[in-house]
Amino acid sequence: MEKTLYVMLIERTKMYNKLNKAGVMRHVENIRNLDESGNMELCGVIKGFPGVAGMVIIKADSFEEAKVLCEREPLVVDGFATYKLITMQVVNKENNYLL
Numbered sequence: 001m002e003k004t005l006y007v008m009l010i011e012r013t014k015m016y017n018k019l020n021k022a023g024v025m026r027h028v029e030n031i032r033n034l035d036e037s038g039n040m041e042l043c044g045v046i047k048g049f050p051g052v053a054g055m056v057i058i059k060a061d062s063f064e065e066a067k068v069l070c071e072r073e074p075l076v077v078d079g080f081a082t083y084k085l086i087t088m089q090v091v092n093k094e095n096n097y098l099l
Contacts, residue, residue, distance in 0.1 A: 004063075005057055005058070006057070006060055006085055007056075007058075008056040008070050010056070010073070010075060010082075011053065013081055015079050015080050016081060027075050030072065030073055031056070034056065034069065039059050039060060039069060040057070040059065042057040043056045063087060070085055
């Protein structure tokens, strides 16, 4: 069974401006682990949307699994960010663009 995609929007808290290099390194290590485990489809910084720091598209077997992965994100654990988790229904030619 193919894993479902989930969008994790990473939103800045008031503490975000206190993020230091060690915090960034923990975040990058987490992203690296998600990638190596096959749980990351895409990740990036979001520009031009106040309050939003970035996005991770997660591959997981369930919403609950994706939520656990989000809650392990060091930016969230350390209080620099919160997140919103959204299920994504992929639209492509394989599913006839959901027609």
